[in-house]
């Protein structure tokens with residue numbers, strides 16, 4: 001049965017490479033060039049293995065994506081984008097390198113840097129919570145990673161401890177670009193204008209919607225649906241009595257009894273409830289500030305051991321998020337608390353850093369929590385031992 005898609009090329013060439021270049025292009029690798037070793041983990045469409053290049057003896061993590069699953073769920077575009085972003089961020093400090101890709105009849109292969117120390121989550125869980133030096137260090141690395149992505153108009157949209165991998169020196173490598181949004185020049189300009197002009201009052205929007213239309217599309221991050229015009233109505237709550245936006249066909253389309261963000265079953269991309277930004281839930285414009293929200297969640301989690309918005313199911317978590325129901329356990333460092341509060345603003349435009357335009361998050365870097373942090377040196381110095 002699996003012969004069905006044998007000839008499917010999921011990477012249709014945009015244009016043939018000029019023949020003259022062929023001489024200097026290294027030959028395309030194939031699965032035969034690697035010895036596949038231990039299973040590392042799996043995602044919705046993929047399984048990751050440790051592998052060794054038979055020629056160089058170098059270790060890699062190879063992500064094997066099953067074409068059958070990708071096609072069945074129509075996720076070709078996601079995979080293409082993931083590959084494009086990994087390629088863009090290759091050799092950028094703080095990101096998993098994509099060393100090559102190839103395919104056979106059955107699968108697509110992404111050959112990546114092997115992050116020897118796994119992801120950040122088990123470290124947080126093991127020690128309960130990080131001490132302030134570790135939190136500060138890892139938070140600083142995340143700020144740098146956000147700068148690198150956002151400068152390139154890449155919004156990750158699924159930053160969370162599980163997607164923060166650790167290399168052999170315990171420096172972070174951001175992974176999992178299955179949910180990225182790449183902003184076009186026009187979208188980038190719109191996003192910037194949106195943020196600089198004050199954004200949107202999502203608390204008000206939530207009241208207008210009376211919680212009725214948190215988005216819950218089948219497509220977790222319904223890209224082609226994000227329109228900046230829709231924010232024009234944000235100033236008015238006048239139609240609240242009539243049900244407001246829930247009456248429009250658009251809103252109705254987004255209405256469903258319970259959002260299903262976190263679907264474990266194979267065959268769909270998973271956005272994780274705890275770190276989802278309110279604008280994603282409320283169908284407001286997606287800007288780089290969505291990652292700043294996640295940054296706030298992750299700093300909170302490193303400090304306290306748990307993500308800030310919790311609940312027994314995703315629906316409860318989503319309600320906590322759109323109410324921005326934050327509470328800080330006793331002993332939470334005051335500077336960290338202030339920083340988290342400034343990042344976890346419902347209105348994306350109000351988040352610390354959202355209005356920075358220099359390509360560097362100067363307003364985050366200069367927050368008292370990062371006092372004495374030399375951001376240029378953070379990735380060059382040995383991280384504090386996690387405790």
Ligand code: ATP
Pocket residue numbers: 040041042043044045046047048061063096112113114115116118119162165175176178268269270
């Ligand atoms: P989804 O596809 O649903 O978003 P995912 O991102 O977890 O899920 P994969 O990218 O296939 O799926 O990753 C599967 C597992 O492999 C994860 O647990 C991840 O930590 C691990 N992993 C991924 N890339 C690497 C890497 N370069 N080095 C080490 N481990 C990795």
